[in-house]
Amino acid sequence: MSRLDVFIDRMVSQRACIDFAVQATSHLSGPVFELGLGNGRTYDHIREVVSGRDIFVFEREVASNPASTPPEDRVLLGDVRETLPAALARFGATASIIHADLGGHNLERNDQFARAISPAIEPLLAVGGLMVSSDCMYFEALTEIEIPENAVAGRCFIYRKDA
Amino acid sequence: MSRLDVFIDRMVSQRACIDFAVQATSHLSGPVFELGLGNGRTYDHIREVVSGRDIFVFEREVASNPASTPPEDRVLLGDVRETLPAALARFGATASIIHADLGGHNLERNDQFARAISPAIEPLLAVGGLMVSSDCMYFEALTEIEIPENAVAGRCFIYRKDA
Numbered sequence: 001m002s003r004l005d006v007f008i009d010r011m012v013s014q015r016a017c018i019d020f021a022v023q024a025t026s027h028l029s030g031p032v033f034e035l036g037l038g039n040g041r042t043y044d045h046i047r048e049v050v051s052g053r054d055i056f057v058f059e060r061e062v063a064s065n066p067a068s069t070p071p072e073d074r075v076l077l078g079d080v081r082e083t084l085p086a087a088l089a090r091f092g093a094t095a096s097i098i099h100a101d102l103g104g105h106n107l108e109r110n111d112q113f114a115r116a117i118s119p120a121i122e123p124l125l126a127v128g129g130l131m132v133s134s135d136c137m138y139f140e141a142l143t144e145i146e147i148p149e150n151a152v153a154g155r156c157f158i159y160r161k162d163a
Numbered sequence: 164m165s166r167l168d169v170f171i172d173r174m175v176s177q178r179a180c181i182d183f184a185v186q187a188t189s190h191l192s193g194p195v196f197e198l199g200l201g202n203g204r205t206y207d208h209i210r211e212v213v214s215g216r217d218i219f220v221f222e223r224e225v226a227s228n229p230a231s232t233p234p235e236d237r238v239l240l241g242d243v244r245e246t247l248p249a250a251l252a253r254f255g256a257t258a259s260i261i262h263a264d265l266g267g268h269n270l271e272r273n274d275q276f277a278r279a280i281s282p283a284i285e286p287l288l289a290v291g292g293l294m295v296s297s298d299c300m301y302f303e304a305l306t307e308i309e310i311p312e313n314a315v316a317g318r319c320f321i322y323r324k325d326a
Contacts, residue, residue: 002204002207002208002211002212003202003203003204003207003208003228003230003231004174004177004178004204004205004207004208005178005208007174007204008171008174008175008178011167011170011171011174012171014167015167015168015171039166040166041165041166041167041170042167044165044166044167045165045166045167045168048165049165065166065268067166067268068166105228105230
C-alpha cells in the first residue's frame with residue numbers, strides 16, 4: 001500500500017464515519033465539535049450534512065481555504081488543552097458529535113496527543129453522542145462501536161457515550 | 164458535494180489514472196516525471212507501481228514527508244518554467260509518463276499555470292507516452308483519451324502522444 005492508498009482510505013473512512021454519526025445522532029440537538037480545521041474540507045462536509053445543530057471548530061490558528069472558513073463566533077481559538085476544558089464550562093455534556101483528525105505525520109506523536117486530550121474530550125459528549133476520530137483514542141467510559149461498512153478498519157474509530 | 168467529496172474524487176481519480184497510465188505504457192522504458200512533490204504521497208504511489216523506469220520529481224523546494232522524499236539526484240529543483248526546458252535538453256522526447264497535480268485552491272490561477280506550462284510539457288513525451296493531470300491542459304498535438312472507469316470525469320485528464 002502506498003501512502004496515497006492509506007490517505008485515500010483515511011479520507012473515505014472519515015467521510016463514511018461522519019455521515020454515519022450524523023444519522024445516528026439525528027435525535028440529538030447538541031452542538032457538533034470539529035477539532036482542527038486545517039484546510040477546511042472536512043468542516044465543509046460537516047456543515048453540508050448537519051442541519052439544525054451548531055458547529056464549533058477548535059483551532060490554534062485559522063488557515064483554511066476561504067471557501068470553508070467558519071464564522072468567527074464559531075471558532076474556539078487556541079490550544080485544545082485549554083479550549084476543551086473551557087468548552088466544558090461553557091457547553092457542559094451536550095455535544096452530539098465530536099470529530100478529530102489529529103493528522104500529524106508522526107504516528108507516535110499523534111498517539112501521545114490522543115492520550116493527552118482524550119480525558120478533555122470525553123466529558124463533552126451528551127448521552128448518545130458519538131466521537132469520530134482518525135486515531136485510536138483513550139477514553140475511560142465511552143464504548144467503541146463498529147465503523148460503517150464503507151469505512152476501512154484502522155483508518156477511523158467511533159466511540160459512543162452510553163447512559 | 165462538499166469540498167471533502169471533491170477532494171476524495173480527485174485523489175481516487177489521480178490514483179486510477181496513474182495506475183492506468185503505468186499499465187498502458189509498460190512497453191516504454193523512458194523516465195516518469197512527477198511535476199510537484201508536495202507531501203510526497205503521489206510520488207510514493209508512483210514509485211510503488213512503476214518498475215524498471217527512472218522517476219524524476221520537479222519541485223521548487225522539497226518539503227515532503229521523510230517517508231517519501233526522493234533521492235537528491237532524482238529531484239529537478241527549481242521553477243518548472245526553467246526545469247522543464249532544461250529536462251528537454253537533457254532527456255529529449257523520452258518520458259513515458261508525466262504526472263501533474265497543480266493543486267492550487269485558486270482555479271483561475273491553476274488554469275493560467277496549466278496554459279503556461281503545457282507547451283513546455285508537450286515535447287518531453289515519447290511516442291505512446293501519457294500525460295496525467297488533475298487539471299485540464301492545453302496541448303497542440305496530444306490526444307485527450309478516455310479516463311479509466313474508476314476515475315471521476317472532470318477530476319483528471321489523460322493525454323497521449325501519438326506517432
